[in-house]
Amino acid sequence: MHDTKISIAVRDDLVTWQKLNVVAFLASAVAARFPEAIGEPYRDAGGRSYLPILGQPVLILAGSADALAKGHRRAVERGLELAVYSEGMFRTGNDADNRAVVAALPTDALDLVGIATRAERKEVDKAFKGLKLQA
Numbered sequence: 001m002h003d004t005k006i007s008i009a010v011r012d013d014l015v016t017w018q019k020l021n022v023v024a025f026l027a028s029a030v031a032a033r034f035p036e037a038i039g040e041p042y043r044d045a046g047g048r049s050y051l052p053i054l055g056q057p058v059l060i061l062a063g064s065a066d067a068l069a070k071g072h073r074r075a076v077e078r079g080l081e082l083a084v085y086s087e088g089m090f091r092t093g094n095d096a097d098n099r100a101v102v103a104a105l106p107t108d109a110l111d112l113v114g115i116a117t118r119a120e121r122k123e124v125d126k127a128f129k130g131l132k133l134q135a
Contacts, residue, residue, distance in 0.1 A: 002056045005124040006030055006037065008116040009061040009071055009131045018113070019134070022085045023060060026116035029083030030054070034118050061131035068112045068131075075117055075127040076107075085114035 008026045010019045031038060031054060039055030063071070075082050088101035088111065105111065117124055 003120060004037075004056070004118055005059065005121040006054065006056060006116070006118045007059045007061055007124050007128050007131075009063060009068055009114065009128055010134065011065055011068055011113045012062040012134075013064075014113060018090065019062075021090075022114035025085055025089075026083045026114050027054065027058060030058075030116055030118050033081060033083075037118060060134040061128060062134040063131040065112070068115055069108075071128045071131055072110070072112055072115050074129070075115070078119075078123050078127055080117045080119045080123060080127055083116040084110060084112060087111045087113050089113075 006027075008023050008030075010022050014022070037054055037056060039052050041052045042050035044050070072082065072084070084102060086101050086105065088105075089098045090113075092098050092101060102110065117127070119127075
């Protein structure tokens with residue numbers, strides 16, 4: 001069992017492609033911030049190498065916009081490092097514009113469709129309380 005937990009929460013009213021997009025972007029943020037969370041490269045029986053992936057489970061949670069806002073607030077109060085995905089980022093095509101979307105909004109008005117963190121298990125559980133496993 002790992003001492004840390006990776007959790008990604010998405011808004012439950014998104015269409016499938018949006019949920020997948022948000023999860024992919026937020027997982028990349030966790031991997032970039034916590035390179036020690038990356039496992040070793042994979043190799044098949046034929047000797048072909050494959051890229052390493054996160055070396056621990058990633059829990060995908062879902063909830064309403066209010067539940068995401070509460071999770072965000074609790075995580076910030078606990079000092080957890082977060083990745084965020086704001087709804088306006090769906091209308092951009094590059095990282096600079098994505099950062100501009102977030103920079104234009106005050107913290108309590110981020111219009112979150114996804115948040116992610118990697119931290120001590122209990123802290124993640126407390127911050128993301130009320131969000132349910134994505135079915």
